[in-house]
Amino acid sequence: MAEYETMQSAGVGTRSAAIDEGLKAHMSKIYGLMSIAMLITGGVAFVVGNNDAMLAAIFGTPLKWVVMFAPLVVVFAFGAMINKLSAGAAQLVFWAFSALMGLSISYIFAVYTGLSIAQTFMTTAIAFAGLSLYGYTTKKDISGWGSFLIMGVIGLIVASIINIFVGSAAIQFAVSVLGVLIFAGLTAYDTQRLKNEYIQMANYGQSDWLAKSAIMGALSLYLNFLNMFMFLLQFMGSRE
Helix, strand or coil: CHHHHHHHHHHHHHHHHHHHHHHHHHHHHHHHHHHHHHHHHHHHHHHHHHHHHHHHHHHHHHHHHHHHHHHHHHHHHHHHHHHCCHHHHHHHHHHHHHHHHHCCCCCHHHCCHHHHHHHHHHHHHHHHHHHHHHHCCCCCCCCCHHHHHHHHHHHHHHHHHHHHEEEEEEEEHHHHHHHHHHHHHHHHHHHHHHHHHHHHHHHHCHHHHHHHHHHHHHHHHHHHHHHHHHHHHHHHCCCC
């Protein structure tokens, strides 16, 4: 009996170690995919943002509305279609989406100084790393944050769209403050969610699910980082 219990304990320990290793590999893949997407976004934004002719062609015409709202349409469509896509196709859509996001934020290089953009990016990276680490390591269950944060995101989208036409500095300031707080919370929340999601599904051994889960996880963290950066830039950015 004692030998059986020892073998059983060893088996549980071995499986726990395997899940832990798998989790580390899964999270590393998520951060890797997110980093590549950020490089694509930054590269497209830099090239377009430093080309006066391209900026004028996009943001000086009604095309700017397409560029501004296209990423929102794509991300919702991507979430709805993910189950019908292969992992390879989902990754290509993610890369295309990150390029489109780069196009939509390229104007920042014409509005803000390069130094302030770099400083804001570094600040965002440090904050993101700390928040994500908290979400990964904390023993506290923060899953209850989800519904409030999602409601906050919806409120931000509505307020931002309204302010495009109203042009209120007070509304813009409030949206920026709330945006930083909401996406900071989402960074910690999403990191814990992705960790728990992997642990719950690890026993099923669905490799295709894991691949697409990593892509969707990277998309979530990518959006959190990018939105936090854009809202912080409104406080820290020095205008040209």
